[in-house]
Every structure is written in structure tokens, then in C-alpha cells.
Amino acid sequence: MPSSTGPGSSGPLRLAVVRASDEDAVQAAIRLGNMARSTLGHLAFAAYYDAAAKDTLLMAYSDDRPVGYALYDLARRRVRLTHLCVDPAFQGRGIARLLVDEISKRHSDYLGIAASCRHSYNLGPMWISLEFTNIGERPGRGKDAAPLVDWWRDHHHPNLFTADIDTVLVRAGIDLNILRDITEANRPDADDSRSLVAPHLIGRLELVRTAALDAEIDQMAGDLRGRCARRAQPFASVRAASGEVKQLTERILEQVRQIDPTYPSNENDEFDLRHVAHAAAAQLKVFITKDAHLTQVLGPAATRFGLRVLRPADVVVHIDELARAESYRPVDLLDTGYAQRLVGSGRDSDLLPLTNSSTGERPKQLLKVLKQLAINGHDRVGIYSPTGAIVAAYGLIEADNSLHVPLLRVINRPLGDTLARQLLFLLRQHARDTGKRILRITDTSMSAQVRSAALTDGFREADPDLFTYVLPVVGDAAEVEHHAVKAARQAGVSEPAPLGSGMPAVVAAELEHAWWPAKIVDSDLPTYLVPIQQAYSADLLGVPRGLLPRHELLGLNREHVYYRSPGGIRLHAPARLLWYMSTGGSTVAQPAAI
Template identity: 30%
Template sequence: MIFQVKWRVDEVSMRDSTHVRPCSQGDFDAVVVLGDRFKKYLGLYPHKAIREAITNGFVFGAFLGDKLTGYALFALPYSDIRLVHLCVDPAFYAQGIARALIDAIQATYSDRQGIRLKCRRDFPAHKVWPKLGFQAESLPSGRGADRAEMTAWRKPFGPADLFASMLEDETRVQAVLDTNVVLDVLLERNDKTAKFLHSPSIYDEVALCITRSVKNELSELSPMAARRRVLSRLAQFDELPSEGGTCRALKNELLKSVPVKELRNDSSLEADAGVLAETIVSGAAVLITNDDTAGRVLRKIANSYGVEILHPSQLVVMIDELKGQRKDASGRLQNTGVTVTSSSAGIDREMDHLISTYRGESKAKFRDHLRGSMAANMRIIHAAESNLVDGLVATASVGNELQVSLLRVRRAPIAPTLLKQLLFQLRLEALENGAARILITDPAPGGGENIVPILRQEGARLKNGRWRIEVVDAQLRLNEFLSGRVGSWDLRDWLQNEPQSPMQFATLERELWPLKIKEAPLSNYVIPIRQTFASELLGYDSPLLTRDRDLGISRRHIYYKSAPYKPAAPGRILWYVSGKRGGSIVAASQLISSHNGVPQDLHARFRKYGVWSQQDIADCADKKGRAVAIRFGDTEIFRSEVSLTWADRVAQEYGNILGTVPTARVITDAAFQVIYDKGMNS
């Protein structure tokens, strides 16, 4: 595997490039010579151990032709990557060599959780790690006689178990604290700040969070005693993940909206804009600061991205309004007006912003690949908020595979959500073409977005250097599913551990959608839905692309019913629409979560999903004024409607009664499978 990184020096033409590859034994002497020049910082490392690391593929080198310009030596303990050496020839400083080496390690071992290292605070490299995307974790002491203070750094590759977090109840508003607010709390500089943030009335409603730049700024705090005290107490806050490149680009975009006079008068606004960018990208709903200037200058900008900037004292007052405004995947696409069009000839020079620069892809290589994909079914995605192309997809059916030669999005806050939606649309395309799987042949998928954690979240697995998604259009018995090989599908990579809990089965049905596992321990329901909402939320009885675009592109929606009965999640839903002749069951969805509350609270929390007004929710509430919000996703419209009369007979055979379905009715897994089969295969 070779990673190309464009660079410039005076004596080299623009056609030359630095490439990164695993070192061979033929590179041993060059690695040793370069490393020995920096023994003061790298310490002594046995040459025998270097040879062994090269043999194991744990030394990556950056080369200009045959010349070694830098190297990285690492190990693979447990689930992380431990960086032992990162060394760059001074003649090649500021050419992106260090970043290229780190990116190559991450791309090769993307299944690991991150890269970690320790570095003395008085070494020149101490200031480099944040620029490479690392965040300070702790402040250990060195092993030498001087017990020098060190910083333990870590570069996470993405949040663990993203799908699990997607299915969790979203019960708390994420509030990012800026550096001064954190210091007020941890160093007890301002008792009022701590009291506001720890008020019992919001204790279960708010998750207090910090970002990478805040944590890194705190690691530079003086004196040392305060620095150690602060970092040792940071565990009480949640750390929000955010892609560094996206945050840097967004920060620059935000700063363009700040008047030059304001930046000149208050230089700290640049750091404040950086924290705001991280807040937006991470999906948090609010940034807490006691800096009046930051609030005044940045509030309007933040609001345009759906983020509030509040003083600590305002959080208690605003909590009801903030409920439900945490920006999850479906909310990110609100008001974007996403459009999809076919590509045209001569577009290659309009797409350079979709280059996968983080993987070292060159402009020439990208254009060659783009031109080579012109024969495929290529589509361009635009968002109303941008004049640039926001995404690009090219597909072709080859045998029983849907091969994706291009899957790119531009670097933007909307990029992760857009990628998720594109991956779901690829599943639908695979189903239409009768493909058993999706194979991503794009050599550098993602474009401006690190696609690896998103692919894993969406159920993809890496095999032979390519990402694949099995599209299992079948109902499988449990023992058949657990065998791992069924028909054209190879499920073994998804069955490393046998599923036990309902959540594990729900995860598998989502990752291998539209798979349905018979005898899975999931709750099953028939739920009535009004005709109007069936059209808007399910796409039933109306063309999908003529619906509200925010609803059409989202994978998750919300529906309401009267309390008190609340369906248990995770589970499955069969949707019943009433009619003149008794009505029919028209679709199936995955039940993600359910929530009991008063209409005002439910509307505030879930209004990002659209369709329902507060009055609509009040109209379906019970006599006590309470309703149940049902969050669902991954809906399949039945090919043939199933009459209620027929479905009721099936339910009764397995011990349940549907009747006229006045409210949610529980049915057995066996009844669900029979009704689903009739709807999809009749």
C-alpha cells in the first residue's frame, strides 16, 4: 500500500512526489542513520528491535524517490496503535511528511481505535501533536532521573460503537464548555458557574462536554500543579469526537463572518471560533461561555448552524427550548434542499474539492479515476447551502455485486450525514438490481470526509482492501443465519461473536438490512398510522421524491400515539393504514426508541423530524394530556398491501388479536414473519 503526498521544494519539479510505504530490510540503514541523528529526543532503541519492526511491517517510511525523508515506528498493543518514533529529516520540514506518515498508519490500521504516544513537554515535538489531530490525555512523569513532565497524547479514529449510540435514547442536550468555564468549575474560581451547571433541575437533561481543542488548551495551563489538577478531573465531562480537518475548514469559514475590527480587538475570538466549529461538527446543541464578547460576536453565526451560545446562567432557563435540538444524523439535513442529478461530460475540473487529500490522492490521479468512471451510472449531489458539488456517486452492476467506483463528499459539517444517506440509497439500488452486496471499488472513498467510521457504523466490513456491505434480502432462521454462509451472502465477518441481546440482533438487522432474523428476541408490533402521515413518513401511496425532501432523505422519523402504552425498543413495526374495506398493513420499520411525555416537551425534542405540529401531538394525547413518541427507521414499503382481515387471522393463529387496531398491538415473531413475507413477496 502506497500513499502519495504532493509537496514542493525548490530543487524538485512539480511532477515529483513523496510516497509513503512500509519499509523493507533494504531501508534499515537509512532508518537507523536518520533516527541516530535525533537520539536526544527519540532515546536509545536497539537496532535489532528496529529490524524486527521492519520485518513485522511496523515501520513506515516517506520517500522522495529512493531517499528516506522520514519514518514512523509503531507497535500494535491491544486495540490502539502505540507510536514509538516519528522522525522527519529537517531538510523536509513543513512538507506534510509527519501528517502523511500518521495518515498512512491510520488508513492501514483503521480497525484500531486510535494512535497513542508519550512525549516530554520540553521537546520541540510537543507543539506538533495537536496539529496532527492528537489530544492530550494525561500528564505522566518520565522514567528518567529528572522525572520530566510528559504529555500522553491520543488520536482517536472515531467514537466506539457508533451504531449503538444511534439506537440509544437521546435524553440529554449536549452542552460544550469553553476553556474558561471548565476552569471556573474545576479550579472553583467561580462558585456561581458551578451551581448553574450542576443545578438539580437540569442534572438529567444536560451532558456537559469538552472538545479536543479545549482539552489541549487545558494541557498547557500553568503552573504545573493546576495543570495536573485540571486534567485529572476532566473525566467528569464527556469528550465529543470531531474530525480535525472538517473543524479547521469550518473554523476558517466562521472567521470570515467575524468583522476584522472584532478580531483585532480580541484575539481570543479565533480560538472561540475553533471551539464553535468543533461544537457544530460534533452535533452538540449549545456552547457555554462566560465571555460576553464571544457571545455577542459569534451568536448569530452559531444560530445559522443550529447552535446556541449561552452564558452558564442561561442554561437552566433555556433547557426546555434546547430539548430535542441536539443535531443527530436526520437533523443535519434540515432545510438543505438536497438534489441529485446525472453527471455531464467535462465535469472533471469542477470536482477537485472531492479529492481524498487525507489519503494522499493527487489531483491528476483523481481526475484520471473520475474520467475512467464516466461510463458508470454517475450522479451529482448538491445542497442548497453550497454552490459547490457536495457529493458524487458512480455505480455499475457486475454479476451479483453493485460496484461503487466513486463515493465522495466535500469536506463540510453536512458530510457525515450525506455519506450515511448515500450508503442507504446504494442499498436500495442494490435491491432494485438484485445484487447480493455492495462493493466499494473507489480507491480513496470519502473525499473530504474520513469515511472509515461511517462505513463501520453502516455495517460495512473491510476485506481484501475493499469495503463491502451485504444486502440480505431474506428472512433467515436463526440457525441458518448463524451458519454464516447462506446463498450468495457471506455473513461470517458479522458473526465474530454470536448475538445474544435484543440490541445485538437489532444491530445485525440494521447492518445487513433488509435482513429479518426469525426467532430473534425482538419485540414486534402492528401500529395504526393516519393516511396523511403514511404518505409523508413512509412514502406510502405517494412518490418518494415528491415528498418533503428533508423527510425523503432521512432514515429516521417520528410518529405519535396516545399514552400510556409505550412499545418496547428495539423492535419491529408493521404499519396499518385504515380504509373503507378494513384497511391494510403497508410497510415495515425498525423500532429504534419510544418516549412518553406531554405534547409540548415531545414537540420541542423531536420537531427536527418535521410533519407534526404541537397541536397534532396534543390531538392524539390521552385524557391526561400525555402522548408517546415512536422513533423508527429503515422503512420498507410492501410490494403488496396485506389486508387487516388476513393479518388478524395470522395473528390469532399465534395467540394475538389485532381487531381494528385502535392502538399498538403486540404480535409474535412468527406472525410478523408471515405478514412481512406476504407483503414483500406476494
Template identity: 30%
Template sequence: MGCSGGQLLKVIIINEDSAYLGDIIKLGNENSSTLGFLPRGAYLSYAARGQIIVVLGNDNSVIGYLLYNIKNRGMIVSISHLCVKQSHRRCGVGLSLVNELKKRTKDLYRGIRIHCRRDWEASKVWPKYGFTAKHEIPGRSRAGSTLTVWWFDHGHPDLFQLADEQRLKSKVKVVIDANVFFDLQDNIKATNKESLSLLADWLQEDIELCLTQEIYNEINRNPDCAERKRSRMFAESFVKVTSADDESQKVQQAMKRFFPSQLDEHDESDLRQLAIAIAANVQFFVTRDEHLLDRADEIYKCLNVQLMRPSDIVIQQDSLLRESEYQAYRLAGSFIESARVRSKQNTLLQNYFRAPQEETKGEFRDRLQYCLANPQSFQTEIVRGENTPIALISYNRQDKRILEIPLLRIAQGTLGPTLSRYLLLRAIANASKESRILTKVSDNYLSDGVIDALRENGFFCYNGTWIKANPHLIEQATEIARTLCTYGEHFPELKKYFHTISNLIHLAVSKKSTQVLLRVEKSIWSTKILDLDIPAFIVPIRPIWAMNLFDSKIARQDLFGSKPSLVFNVENVYYRSRRPEVIKAPARILWYVSKGEGGYQGIQSVKACSYIDEVIIDKPKSLFARFRRLGVYEWRDVFEVANNDLDREIMAFRFSNTELFDSPISLSDLRHIWIEESGRKFHLQTPRTISTRTFYRLYKLGNGII
């Protein structure tokens, strides 16, 4: 059956329970030679998020679908599949799908992106859909294809475009084992379809498939000379990760308990390639080895590497990006302290923090000495982990409008990204509390990891320095936009920057776009937009969890303190029972620290506020696996929330940008305000919804604002 002039196209969005899902998967599999193979679990995941658009024909059969993904960091929509039945092509089905996607995303996102091979006929259609060819990247096909990156811009003034484009250049490194490598080399068949899903074009911009040099030993075992040559040529197209031999040898010794006592040559190769990956600080290792996958949790706890199936990479792509940037778990077991630098430490710090390729010893010494010689204006701190320097940071407070950071050095190691984000977030929070308008990082020798963290936190590079606005405003959106424009007059060189934020606020207000307004608020945190229409909650939390999640003052009262793994968290997760099911995302949250046990001081008060970014209800094992990267709870803690029932659904919500109050709100003040605002006595055992008015009254009180 072909298309006809009288055909009426019905466009719908499906969920994971849709009766059409089987037909969609079948259509995708029939076209996997061009789309790439996608496992069933990935379809279910997209459907559950409402990210599959379907076109039905006159007989209510599926004639096309569009599968897309949201990259929240860049506010970008990425098309993964656009598929139309052969019999209905050139009938407007594809255009209907793309137009529906445009309509659904135009107010909230920057634009839509699709990767398409240059040599495919389908690449000719994107200009007709309004897309432009932005650039090219190498594809992962064995033929050495080139991918054109097509872009449709929604036309919003974009504060974040430069930072996002630069940030998206950094990929997550994923090492694949020999079996997966050989799967990718072979033509499609039943045994390698799962691995071939890794070749999907839409994965290539975010994920870099890597090998270790051990792959050449595996190739060498093939008795066929022609096959060896073919495999070596294919291996040359991959990035190789390397590590110091002594480091990989140490890891091999630690790994042996996860392998059989008697190893054949293939086992030995498997052990070596995994050890090299771990020693090279790669966080993800892809394998189909069921023996290793069965012990993935143990290996993760011991060696901080995630073993995953190929299909897991496809399904969990977005969370992998977050996980690669944020590894708080790796701090477990370490002792962290921060203290002011003394002048006699100059030589020691030079050994750890001088940029060896570019900065002379004299330059580093002079830079540090200048900061130390002006203690009235400069505060210079060293951060240690297990008595080893891991970070050096200096704050310059000479200009009352700006918190400048002339020194920001992070020692090499796996904690670099996490530590960088923590120090920057702390600097922004301090600048905001001190009523400074800007935070500026002026160090000329920043590492790549620090630069990535700057971009992630919304900094912009201007004339060699990194700038971010962080005014502490609590006003209506239009008033904040007006104030930002006045900042542009105070800082003429940044006038365009402030006006762009202001214009974005006006656009969000005119479009009534809560998501865009929330994104702007977070970008100039800790500003609060009074007319941002998101829910607010007050949540009780026991002191033991407050100590571990955000409250350093309680932690100092405890013999053991908070978990070292949480010292640098910039986001976290809180588990609780599913009922009452009132918590939603996005939202604001006030934390009420209850009495609990232990006789802590400063309890029974509202001590902090955060953003709720995500709420998930699921069984305990699934939630623990999802949020383990944050390093907050052990499995036994999550299991206890579920009353030791593996099948009981519980709630987890991810929160970020926590502000500790300078003036915690006492129980007596809270009772008084509660009666005034609600006419009821204060009694809080479970999360409660509060009005926007109540939230801001408490927020201002906690910040000492009358």
C-alpha cells in the first residue's frame, strides 16, 4: 500500500505500555542497516520518557516513528531514529514527525541535532526540513564514513552556546574488550547485534570507543593472515588508552580474585586489558563476559570501574555523561582537610601544582608569593587528601564587586573533575553570600579538567579570564532582567553578556516557559526568581543524613564526621519511602533537620535549601544501581528504606545547588510562621508542599534578610 492524496496522518506520543511499541521495534529492526541496531530495552526507555513520536495511517498501523533524546546540559534535542515504512516514503510522513518534534521542543530547547552519513540518500532531506549542515565528524563505520551534523535552531538568544559547544567536544572514554571489538568488525548476525548498537551514529559525539594495546595480542592469535591484517587495520581506527606498567601490574594483582585460579591465554588477555583500562582511569569497560558482569558490583566497589554490556551504553548514554564528570565515590576512605597556605610551603606546592609544560618554577613561585604577601586581600588555601596536596586555590577580594581566583590548581588524578566542580561551586556560593556580582578565574595555567568544570558551571572565557555572574537577587523576573542590564553599564566589556541573560528572561516570561526561566535562575545562582512557577516542599531529614548530605556543622560534632566520599558533592540523592507521593521535579526544597539520635546541636531547624532535579520511584536495587555514583548510601541503607523488601518500591530524588543558611530557622520560629501561613500547628513527619510565599519567607529568614 502506498500513499494517497486522501491519507490522513495521525501523530501520537507513546509510552512503554503502548500497543504500537512492538510494531515500532519491528520497523526499526527492518531498517537497522541504516539506523543501527537498538536493543528492545532502549526503545522501552525512550517510550517511558515520552520520546517516541509515531505516525499512524488510515488503518491505525504504524507507518513511521521518530525517536529522540534530550541533552539537558546543552538544552539540545538529538534525533536518534527517523524511520518511515518503505511504502509510505515521499508522502510527508518524515516531515510530519520532524514538525511535531519542532513544535514540542521550540520553547524549551536551543535546537535539534541529527547525525547522518554524507553518502546516504537520506542526507539530502535535511535541508528540506529546515536543517543546516554545521560540521562533520568521523563516523565509526568500517568503511570510514563521514557524518554530517545537521542542526535546526529554535532561534533563542543563547547564553550558553559557546560553553556547550566546547564542552560537547569532550567525549566519555569507553574501553571495549576483544570480543566486542571482533563483534564490531563482523557483518551483522544474531550473536553480535547487541555490540553493533555501539556503532550508532548518534552515539559518536558523546562516546569514544577505545581499545588497549592488548588487542594486538588477541588479533595475533588468529591463524588466518588476511584476517589478522584486516583486524589490525580496523584496530587502527580506535583510540588506544595506555597506563604505566607498574600501575597496571598493581591493578592486575587486585583483579586476580575476580578471575579463575587457572588462566588460559584469553583469560590473561582479558585481565590485562581490564587492568590497563582501570590504571588509565577509564570509568567504563564494555564486555559480554557473563562471569565478569556477574561480579560487576564487587569490581566497582574495589576498583571504581563500571563493567557494562554494550546495550547498557546505548540505554544509559545520558547518565554516563554525568557519571564520567562526577565521581564522588572515589573519595571513600580518604581524609580531606583544607587550610591556609604558609609561605614556607612554596617549594612543596611547586612540586605538586606548577604547570610543568608551560610555567617556570620562578613564575609559579612569584605568582604564589604575590598572593601570600597580601593577606588582607588574598586568601590562599591548600586542600589535602590523606596528607597529600590535591588542590591549591587563592581568592582575591580587592574589588568588592568581584571574587577573583588567580590560582586554581588541581593535582592529577581521578578526583580532578569532582574536586574542580566542588571548589568552583563553593567559590560561587561565597561570592553570592558576599553580595559580589561576579566570580572571575584569571589563572593562565588551568588544566583541561578545570576548564571543563568552568564550562559546566556556566563560566565564559573573556580575554583570557573566565567570568560568571552570581548576584544574590530575590525579585520578579522582569526586575532581575532590568538589574542585569544595569550591571552591563557597570561592566561595559560584559554588556553583551548581561544583556543576553536579560533577553533570555524576557523571552521565557513571554513564552511562559518555566524550564527556560529555571535554567536562567540556575545559571546566575543563588539568585531566586519570585515568579518562577515551580513547586516547593519542606522535607524532614534525620541528623545522620543531614550530616552526610550537606550539614558540615553537624558533621564536626560527630566523632567520625561526615563520609569523606561526600565532602565534594555538588549534587546528591535522598532516599525515602514512596508514600506520601507528593515530591515532584523540578522543585525547590527546604531541609528541616529533625531531632534524631546522638544529641547533636543545631537540630530541629530549617538549615538549607536545594533544587530537586529528578524524582524516581523504583525497586531498591534499581535505584541503588542508578545513583551509586553519588556515593551517599551503602546498599544496606537503601535496603533498609525498603524495609528489607527487594520488591517494595521506594522514592529517590536527586538534588543539587544546596545553600546552607547562615541563620537556621529554629523550631519556635518555624511554629510561629507555620501558624501564620497555614493556620495549623507545625508537625512534620513526611514531606509537605508549601506555598511559594512560605518558601520565600523562610528562605529570606534563613539568609538573614528581613
């Protein structure tokens, strides 16, 4: 049995299992229990003898003096702690901790230790310090039916709620506001917090509860305390040594007080500090909160100790960053110096220059759109200039048959018109590649350049949205019409007018442009095969890719002038062009291609 010298104790502490034959020890436990009857309640003397007979009565001694005991039972792979009692003269010396730790050691093959205690006894801090967590409440047996708190000390055996360490990307602590958001059905502005328990994050995000969260739950009043405790029950409990928590608290305060010497100045500040210190001491990498003050004051200091303080939406993006790291790396946009990449966690404010004030939009409204995309797991893509400045952005939502674009912005500069047209074509390509037949822009504050370019590009208005068809079909007019009507009905948009065979080249060209990549083969629209040398193809078409970026105007523009030799067939517009790249080149020879 372990022994220890408690602070200020007169002798070493030791533990011993009380045997049924040890009458003096059993009677000593009964006397200690009677001294604490106001909180322990009455327990029949026979229960003490029964526990001794089962080797489930554990006594603590200071020298030879009985100073505390734990009486428990074993049932259904759980340890049921009936009494935990310490002589008042010896309280505060770690005796309760010794007793509980010994029970866990002796019965580590059991799931954990369960205990019950009236909340009105105000013993929550003690249970939390012993690594118990509040898992729920129920009415007590007394006449007043005072709430009885169910406490649980887990032995960390795998269960139905245990996260798979091979798939979990982030383990994160949360504060009480996040817990309340996912507990209270009618709590306002809680969607971002509820996204943390969305199905697509199961197995990738593990929410855990620290001693700081348990302490904050314990101080709540009314039935909400029990509801929050039950909601947090599946969350794994993480604990750090009290000495390490104290040391980290002092080091964090040292950093924070360089900016605010009076911190913490109120109870909320103290809870915030406790949350961050416990999360960092437990070696968590992420702590989730919506508290802007906590993030601003404690976030920089927490980062020094390996803990990121993030909003719920940023956590969702952060998980996506880890799962799709390659997608968050900059990619050349059409082989130019411009780059596109997914907007990472904590970078929403980078997109504020794209706020469309001409529609009455405020920066806060744009941030809300970005947050909503993030918490629902949708891509947010930024386009950046060679200097790293944001010049455009878009967000995507994939529906059954449609690709929705709730965010489509370009910078309000001359380059914006060019970017708008190029982005619309990139979105068409994405819709085609993902099998979507309708491309729909739903951004209510889309840039003016985007609206103008979309209407020029064949989009139709469906107030307040703009939409177009994306039809990967090569066929006669009847077949193309069939696919367009089918797509319109599935997406709930207006159907196109009937198409006839033998349509003029101008009409066919406009339709093929608007419904790209559709091709109407029974129209009068001609097709030409145009040869181009490899060096010119690299600049004009981006094929083959060169070692150096293309000129921005050549790479981003969708309309160019190409001067060819005057010989050969005379071309007439409108027409389809197929480019034939000849073999060879001034650098590395490439095979001929169309």
C-alpha cells in the first residue's frame, strides 16, 4: 500500500484494506462516517461489515490513527463509491486523493468510479480535483428532492464514444458558451458552434472537457447545469497535473500583464485564464471559443505554449487544412504570377477589401458569409496577386444537380473585369468536372464587374440570382435541348426555348458560348483546325507549360488576337477553333497535339 507524508501531518500516511475480522478498523470507519453524517447520510452498520468482507473498505492511517476511508462496491464493470470520508482535522492533506487513486489502481480493469453527491453541499471543486466529471443530475431522495449530481472518474477504456486516434485530426477543449450552444436548442447565434458536432466532422474532431469546463459547469444554476453535464458526458476528460497548471498560469499571466497589468480583473477573466491554462497544460493544440475578448487577450500568449485559440468556424477550416493540406498551397492561376488557394483558418479578414459597399454591404456581413461557408464545410477560394494582395474570391456549394456560388467577388480595379470573366470560365469548368448541369450565382452582393461579365457570358436572371447551363453534350439540336430541359427541371429554373436543326452560325455560336461545353452539330457553325507553333502556344494557350510565368494579360484574358500567315483557308466568324500545336520548340520539344 502507498504511504505519504501529507503537508503538516504528524506522521506518514498509509492505506490498508480493512478485513472483516478487524473489528477495531470497522468501528473506526463507522465513527468517521457518523462524524460526517450531515453530508454522507446514514449508512447501516452492516454495510461497513459487508464491504470489509468483500475487501472494498479502504482505510487511511496517519501513523496508527484512522483518518479517512473509502467504502465502495463493484458491479457491472463499475466501481460504485458509496462513502469517501476524511477526518476534518486531516482534510486538505491529499488523503481523499490517495484513497481514490488506490481504488483506480486496484480496479483499473473496471470502466471507472461512479459517485453521487448533493449539489447543495458545494463539493464540486473537490470532485473535480479528484479527476471526476459531472455526467448528469437527478432529483434526490429527500423530501426536497434536491438535485443529486452524478460524478464519474474514467479509467479510459475504449467505448462507443472513444475517438479513433488514427482518424482524429484535432483534439480541442471548449468553453461553456460553446457547450451551451450545442446543448440549448433555441440558443441564438449558435450555428457555428453546432457545426463542431456535424456529421462530416465525426472522427476528425474530438471535443474534450478540461477541469476548467467542469468547474464552470458546477457553478451553473438550475436544470441547465444538468443538461450541460449530460451533453458533455461523451467528451473525453483530460487532466493535467495541478503543479503544471499553476506554472503555466503564471507564465501566461506574465505575458498578458505586459499589455494589461490589471488582468484578470473579474470572474470571467479568471475563468478564461483557467480554461487556457488547463488546455495548454493538457497539451491540447486547439481551444475553441467565441469570446472575442478571450481570443484577443489570451490568444497570443497561448500560442507561445502551443495552443491555438480559435473560433468554431476557424476550427472547421483548420481541420480541412489538415485533411487537404495540398489544396491550401498556392497554385499558379493559368501559369501567371497570380495564385489561387483555399482561404485558411483565421484569414477571413484578408478578404475584407472585397466588401461591396455599393450594395450597402458591410464588412461584418461579408465575414458572416465567409463564416457560414466555413461551418458548413464549403470551399472558400482566394485569388492573390504576385505581391500577395487579395484580388478576387469565390465560394462553392455543390447541390444535387447544381453548383451554387454564394460568394463571387473581384477587386474594384481595371483588372476586375478580366478576372471576372476568367473566374466565370473556371467555375464552368468546375461544374463540368463535378457533373453539375446548372451553375448558379447566389451572391446577393456580387461585384458589379461579375454581374456584367456573367450577363455577357450568357447567364440568365432568376431574381435575385444568375444561372446558366453547363451541358457536356455533343449532339444535334434536339439532343442538346433535351439535356437543357432536363437540367432546368431538376434545378427548378425556367426551361429554354425549343431548338431547331440547321440554326444559323451566329445563333449556334451564342448558344454554345452560353451553354459551354455543349456543341450543336447540326447547325451552320463551321469548325477550323488552326496550326500554331509551340512557342506561341505556350504564351497564348499555356500549352505546354513553361518554366517562367506567362504574361498576365495573356494568361488572364479570354480574348486574344493571333496573327497567322495569309495562306491557306480563309476563316469566317463565328466559328469553332481547334488549335493544332506543331512539334518541336525553342526549349524542350513537345509532341504535336490538338
